Amino acid sequence: MIKVPKRATWGMRLNQLPPIEQASSSGNESRGRILGVGVATLDLINTVDVYPAEDAEVRATGQRQTCGGNCANTLTLLADLGHACTWAGTLANDPGAALIHADLRAHGIDCTHAIRCPGGTSPSSCITLSQATGSRTIVHYRDLPDLSAAAFARIPLGRFDWVHFEGRNPDETRRMLERCRREAPQISISLELEKLRPRIETLLRGLDLLLIARAFALEDGGPGTAADPGAWLTGLLSITDARVLVLGWGAQGAWLLKRGSVPRLVPARPPERVVDTLGAGDTLNAGMIDGLVRGLGPAEALGQAVALAGLKCGRAGLDGLAAAARAQGL
Secondary structure, three states, rough: OOOOOOOOOOOOHHHHHHHHHEEEEOOOOOEEEEEEEEEEEEEEEEEEEEOOOOOOOOOOOOOEEEOHHHHHHHHHHHHHHEEEEEEEHHHHHHHHHHHHHHHHOOOEEEEEEEEEEEEEEEEEEEEEOOOOOOOEEEEEEEEEEOHHHHHHOOHHHOOOOOHEEOOOOOOHHHHHHHHHHOOOOOEEEEEEEOOOOHHHHHOOOOOOOEOOOOOHHHHHOOHOOOOOHHHHHHHHHOOOEEEEEEEOHHHHHHEEEEEOOEEEEOOOOOOOOOOOOOOHHHHHHHHHHHHHHHHOOOHHHHHHHHHHHHHOOOOOOOOOOOHHHHHHOO
16 A cells, blocks of 8 residues: 655645635636646547457558547546636647647647647557457657646646646655645645556645546555455545545446545446547546536536546547537536
């Protein structure tokens, strides 16, 4: 189990944090002002009938190029759901950066605080999507530093209700978290844990919402975690001050643990046919943030998020997902 260092400096104690149900500036608004800090990539997605064997040569049945990456996907859906979204991250000065920037702007995402890094290459992913199973295999390449705490310090926090971080580059991200709690304690903060990285435990304090990927839990807790995800989640609760923990659990749904409560599984709502699981976890995260910003309780918000993720798995890509969700009353 990951362990929090004995000594850590945070500007707020748990009982001083703002209520998570009041993420919007007035407490009654449903449109949140959300800042996302993380990665945006250029995704090249090839659809194949079945996943190829090693050293095979197959013909793709379809291909599309789009902006991807965990944070970018989450913000894209939040923007389509009606929130005012801003992305902070790094891009190179290359053609890929222009395509990423154009895609984000097309969804109404403010990229004012994106940092252009001379040299290097904008992050990219080559993705193979199997029509037989809906599963995806990703080969990711990046030659670019993550956003620094110094660059984040230039972003005015007063204009935001919510800040969402990817759990990357822990040393720099920890400084960003500390700044948020020190300078803007009214902001709600969410953190995504996708990969077990060195010193990731330093990011577990000062949070409102912790969003955890299944792969992270299995890598941290070992094989026994699969048999009892709730027990692993309870152990994590003891070393974080986050008030709400969500653990995505794939085709089974997602686990919810609220401070002062016990873990519960919110069952999945799968589509009739799984078409595309790429971005399902990012969709779950966006649905959870959206629900909380709109004033839903954590259980109701996760129910909405799980339904949204299931709807996404029955569709290719994220475009049109928000409209489809509204049509189904989500």
